[in-house]
Amino acid sequence: MMYDILQLTGGLILGLGYIPQIMQLIRTKSTADLNLKTYLLLLIGISLMETYAVHLVLQGSGHMFLVTNTLSLLLILVICITIIFIRVKQK
Secondary structure (H helix, E strand, C coil), X not given: CXXXXXXXXXXXXXXXXXXXXXXXXXXXXXXXXXXXXXHHHHHHHHHHHHHHHHHHHHCCCCHHHHHHHHHHHHHHHHHHHHHHXXXXXXC
């Protein structure tokens, strides 16, 4: 139980850490200093971890990991889509 709380807390902090980047992207509409490849690699890596998290849940454990990983996956996806949208709109 203690480790579930630690994982949930750490995962939430890591996931919510992407929100300032999203807010800055929306506010400034500037992607000049962001490398889309980096965020796409993060998206692939987190997607693979999501598969593992689903596997753990199906075996009866890893629920907190699935919750926090899904949060990170969605936020990275928002960043990727926002970068692409802003760059296409600026052309």
